[in-house]
């Protein structure tokens with residue numbers, strides 16, 4: 001097993017990409033035998049959904065920008081978003097195979113169902129790099145965050161939020177992500193490793209398509225079952241669902257919200273952290289993940305094996321393949337104490353966007369300016 005990286009070291013490692021260390025320069029150097037392709041390449045990018053704002057706001061534009069930089073503006077990114085529909089993603093992938101793109105970056109809606117398409121790409125000679133979620137089938141590499149660490153950070157934060165009075169009879173609700181997303185399983189595992197024995201998991205849900213409205217409906221059911229005043233905290237696997245959970249609690253008449261976790265540092269999530277409605281989120285440096293993905297894709301197409309290997313030094317196993325070359329980027333807990341040092345410092349959100357009229361006072365109190 002790979003070694004865990006300390007959580008504290010990562011907050012602003014954003015700029016530390018391999019390119020910065022001079023490891024990856026796309027223009028011909030002596031380190032590789034005759035590159036097969038020049039800069040005129042096409043990268044297919046398949047992203048899974050739009051319910052979460054990260055994909056259109058960050059992943060897509062950052063990958064596009066980095067590919068342009070690496071190819072002197074000659075490379076093209078062909079982008080398709082599946083809107084949480086696995087069949088749609090399979091046809092989008094087939095289209096990219098038919099169009100003979102040079103490489104595919106695939107963030108799977110359903111990591112198992114897409115394996116046949118990965119196989120087809122392989123047969124067509126198109127390398128596939130799994131992006132963020134580990135697709136099954138013969139992928140060439142994987143770039144993601146340390147997803148089990150994400151869950152650990154969430155679980156640990158929930159324990160912190162409950163404070164020294166924490167009691168193993170404290171009832172919490174677990175709102176996990178989509179059952180077709182392998183990350184969701186890892187988030188859950190990581191969280192359970194911190195929560196088991198410390199609290200009682202009164203209800204646990206897997207949320208179809210990661211949709212906030214599904215989380216809201218499940219939360220409403222949990223409230224009926226457990227009682228609105230008996231919920232000590234809610235584990236929410238991401239920010240979008242935390243929004244749905246809060247709506248359900250408010251609709252049930254809860255005024256003093258319990259601690260609720262999240263993930264993705266979405267603007268709405270960060271604002272709820274500022275106002276105190278949401279306890280925490282997990283900040284994942286999208287630029288770090290997306291830039292590395294672009295670097296891997298270009299290195300792969302151009303047969304720059306040394307650069308490619310340097311970008312994928314970890315190893316992971318999928319249900320179908322073992323020892324897949326990978327890069328797993330670390331993450332950090334985002335609470336009201338480190339908003340300036342994380343999302344603002346890395347240019348993910350501007351103070352002006354966070355601190356709108358409604359949040360002005362809370363921002364002033366937290367010195368967000």
Ligand code: GAL
Nearest residue numbers: 052132133181183210238264
């Ligand atoms: C996960 C991803 C998260 C989030 C979630 C859907 O696979 O790692 O960052 O996007 O899907 O909201």
